[in-house]
Amino acid sequence: MSGDSNVAPVIIKRKKVIAGEGHHGGAWKVAYADFVTAMMAFFMLMWLLNATTEKQRKGIADYFSPTIAVARVSGGGSGALGGESVFAENTLPRVGTGATSLRPQAESSRDPGLDSKVSEGPETAEFKKVEELLMGRGGESMVADELLEHIVTEVTDEGLVIEFFETAQARLFDDEARPTQLLKDLALVLARASDVVSNPVAIETHTTSYPVVLAENPAWQISRDRAEVFRELVIARGLEEARVQRLTAYADREPSTSNLLDPRNSRIEVVFLRRN
Known part of the structure; x- marks a missing residue:
């Protein structure tokens, strides 16, 4: 008995192993929501294609185009960077600007040469x-x-x-x-x-x-x-x-x-x- 008292006690350490890094049971819901949103956008697109004319579809496409100018007869800028487009030559002879027939751009209407022409x-x-x-x-x-x-x-x-x-x-x-x-x-x-x-x-x-x-x-x-x-x-x-x-x-x-x-x-x- 005296010999057994000199033996170190045996310590058993139990380590809890957790599989995975957390709960992911809701990930499928996000993917499903994305799928439903895409399908809704698809059916809305199909409806628009069926309910509009070619001219209206062109207008919708131009609205979402990031490269279209503010007006077809203007580069979309103002002042010195106005940028008259190639379409401007169709309207320039009418009022001297590339804007509409009766509403020239404010920058053009303030041009000294234009003002002097109008006042004469x-x-x-x-x-x-x-x-x-x-x-x-x-x-x-x-x-x-x-x-x-x-x-x-x-x-x-x-x-x-x-x-x-x-x-x-x-x-x-x-x-x-x-x-x-x-x-x-x-x-x-x-x-x-x-x-x-x-x-x-x-x-x-x-x-x-x-x-x-x-x-x-x-x-x-x-x-x-x-x-x-x-x-x-x-x-x-x-x-x-x-x-x-x-x-x-x-x-x-x-x-x-x-x-x-x-x-x-x-x-x-x-x-x-x-x-x-």
Whole structure:
């Protein structure tokens, strides 16, 4: 017994072995969620391809393209880096810029050479006189106050631009493309203004954009109908038919605000053209 007391005790150490590095039982849920999201995007894409026209699909593709310019007639920049594109030569002869026919870029309109060109000539003085009569800048206006909020005028190198636009509370046309009383009153104002000058007239109509989910874009047809209706309306109010030299429907291609669905984009622009 004394010999056994000198033997060291035996210590048994049990080590707990854990297989793996943690619980991963929910990883399949993340993968499944990704799969469901991808399938939803796929079916949405298939629906869009079936519900839109070729032109609308092109517009959607251009929207998601990172290389498309802000406008097809502009490089998307401003100032010295404006970058006129190759499309600009189609519009440069109209107003001297690569922008729209009536709304040149602010940088171009501030160009000293352009400003001096616009300010010269007896026609510009006549256009300014019409502006003063319409807007009341030289005293009393020939237009009622409730109509003034729908009129914008501007003298450009193309001529005197008189813009009639609608608001959410006051429309120019009803749903059947019939002129409202507001538009009839504005047509009378235009006929009275046409007596002050004898320049030829151009009429341009614009509409708001319509949802891309429509099978056909009605903006072109509506714009054409409105142009013809307004031409007949203003002639009936006293404008000589021979003075109408151009009738243009722009549909929703030249919005005046960044919100394409803004009622402000639905407008009529009448230009008293320069003779030269």
